[in-house]
Amino acid sequence: MLAKRIIPCLDVKEGQVVKGVRFRDHEIMGDIVPLAKRYADEGADELTFYDITASAHRRVVASTWIKSVAEVINIPFCVAGGIHSVEEAAKILASGADKISVNSPALSCPQLITDLANQFGKQCVVVGIDSYFDQATGEYTVHQYTGDPEATRQTQWKTVDWVKEVQRLGAGEIVLNTMNQDGVRNGYDIKQLQQVRACCRIPLIASGGAGTAAHFAEVFEQTDVDGALAASVFHKGLIAIDQLKTWLNTQSIKVRLI
Amino acid sequence: MTQTLQHRGTVIIDTRCANLSSVYFALQRIGDHPVISTDPEQLKQADRLILPGVGNAQAAMQQLERMNLISCITELTQPVLGICLGMQLMGRFSVEGHCSLLGIIKDNVVSLQRTADIRLPHMGWNCIDYHHEHPLLFHIDRGSYFYFVHSYAYPESNKYTVATCEHGQRFSAIVQKDNFIGVQFHPERSGAAGEQLLKNFLRL
Numbered sequence A: 001m002l003a004k005r006i007i008p009c010l011d012v013k014e015g016q017v018v019k020g021v022r023f024r025d026h027e028i029m030g031d032i033v034p035l036a037k038r039y040a041d042e043g044a045d046e047l048t049f050y051d052i053t054a055s056a057h058r059r060v061v062a063s064t065w066i067k068s069v070a071e072v073i074n075i076p077f078c079v080a081g082g083i084h085s086v087e088e089a090a091k092i093l094a095s096g097a098d099k100i101s102v103n104s105p106a107l108s109c110p111q112l113i114t115d116l117a118n119q120f121g122k123q124c125v126v127v128g129i130d131s132y133f134d135q136a137t138g139e140y141t142v143h144q145y146t147g148d149p150e151a152t153r154q155t156q157w158k159t160v161d162w163v164k165e166v167q168r169l170g171a172g173e174i175v176l177n178t179m180n181q182d183g184v185r186n187g188y189d190i191k192q193l194q195q196v197r198a199c200c201r202i203p204l205i206a207s208g209g210a211g212t213a214a215h216f217a218e219v220f221e222q223t224d225v226d227g228a229l230a231a232s233v234f235h236k237g238l239i240a241i242d243q244l245k246t247w248l249n250t251q252s253i254k255v256r257l258i
Numbered sequence B: 001m002t003q004t005l006q007h008r009g010t011v012i013i014d015t016r017c018a019n020l021s022s023v024y025f026a027l028q029r030i031g032d033h034p035v036i037s038t039d040p041e042q043l044k045q046a047d048r049l050i051l052p053g054v055g056n057a058q059a060a061m062q063q064l065e066r067m068n069l070i071s072c073i074t075e076l077t078q079p080v081l082g083i084c085l086g087m088q089l090m091g092r093f094s095v096e097g098h099c100s101l102l103g104i105i106k107d108n109v110v111s112l113q114r115t116a117d118i119r120l121p122h123m124g125w126n127c128i129d130y131h132h133e134h135p136l137l138f139h140i141d142r143g144s145y146f147y148f149v150h151s152y153a154y155p156e157s158n159k160y161t162v163a164t165c166e167h168g169q170r171f172s173a174i175v176q177k178d179n180f181i182g183v184q185f186h187p188e189r190s191g192a193a194g195e196q197l198l199k200n201f202l203r204l
Helices: A030-044 A063-072 A088-095 A102-106 A111-120 A159-169 A190-198 A213-223 A241-250 B020-031 B040-045 B058-066 B070-074 B083-089 B190-200
Strands: A006-011 A016-021 A024-031 A047-051 A077-080 A099-104 A125-134 A138-145 A153-158 A172-176 A204-207 A228-231 B010-013 B036-038 B048-051 B082-085 B107-109 B120-128 B146-149 B161-167 B169-177 B180-183
Touching: A006 A030, A006 A204, A006 A241, A016 A030, A016 B040, A024 A030, A024 B070, A030 A047, A030 A063, A030 A241, A047 A063, A063 A077, A063 A088, A088 A099, A088 A111, A099 A102, A099 A111, A102 A111, A102 A138, A111 A125, A111 A159, A125 B010, A138 A159, A153 A159, A159 A172, A159 A190, A172 A190, A190 A204, A190 A213, A213 A228, A213 A241, B010 B020, B010 B040, B020 B190, B036 B040, B040 B070, B048 B083, B058 B070, B082 B083, B082 B146, B083 B180, B120 B161, B146 B161, B146 B190
Parallel strands: A006 A047, A006 A228, A047 A077, A077 A099, A099 A125, A125 A172, A172 A204, A204 A228, B010 B036, B010 B048, B048 B082, B082 B180
Antiparallel strands: A006 A016, A016 A024, A125 A138, A138 A153, B120 B146, B161 B169, B169 B180
8 A cells, every 4th residue: 555655846046945934035944955854864755946037037957966966865856946848847956856846837838748748758747736716716726937926826726627737748747836825824625635636637736835744644644645755844844854754653643664 | 898798786677667766866866887778788787677667558568669668578588577557567458548558467458446535546655565575675674665656557466466555455566587577666666665675685
């Protein structure tokens, strides 16, 4: 039986790890490689790097730090950030990344998901979805270019419809980031994750809202997601990954202990 | 004799697949100095070889054919470790692309079955089980976790299976025939357990 994955997310901006609240006001958390190594040693199951400025500003993440990470860590990692083409993805994978994640470019050009899956196999292709709950309409909708407050915009996609569409196009995994919860540490959006889980036949990773160890137990018990991603609670040392996994194990949640 | 031909250690066969550098770095981390090559002479002279692979079985077989490496690989007598797709390539036939494989392991690669709870690809950390001690599993306990990413696998068989894993159904996590060993998981991405397995392979 697969273990539930604990995935620290390192938002990367200009070569450093940063974290903002609700996607804004980013503060610097530290250098990429030492943080990546520390998380791997503490028992992280996977790492995700998001170059949060990349898509809006049309930059491609630098392959030098990807190679540095690949040299040092012995767990899988995924790179996201402004990947618009098969060629850009090929460079990142050749630098040592295990997966690439596409978000805004896939919304502009959904065919990109299929092209990437055909070229590298769907297991390499993660689709990140930034979902926002609109109080006025009571609906979850997909947002684009969330790395840049100036560029952020709502798309025409309802979240559940886009989840179905990306699976049809060849996505191998979905990271669902619930924007209302991001960085505020009030817990994962259980209701939305249950809705998405019901129509998601590929691995699903919860993102946004982790504040306590209990939030991780809650999301695994109530939504059957494959993994839980978090950033600030790990970066700020509020939760130690090794202690979190030891505790989850006592709660009968299957995790990999090291 | 050229300098490259003097390399006797570990050769990673360049299948033009995406995890080449991951495998290379993983071996470096445990103190090995591998080279990446498609040169048949260099392959023949290596002490041991790794056949990595990520992607599509048919595309990978076509790549090996283009490089004229099919008979070179099947005739190797040193330890050869196939990783993930590299392991599957050692088989007879794959339902992925309906293609013939290297034919070393006389078994077919089949698709894992998707059910309501069983999602594909089988992606993440899963534990292995085994009945008999094996040099590749030295200092690796039953129930150790390894990182898997695949949708196809060899079924469990009495003949070649060294260790198994379960994802909806039991399948072969490690197979062996003579000097050819295949692992369905990625030791290069499997933390301390993966490093131990690679160290064990270097000592075979």
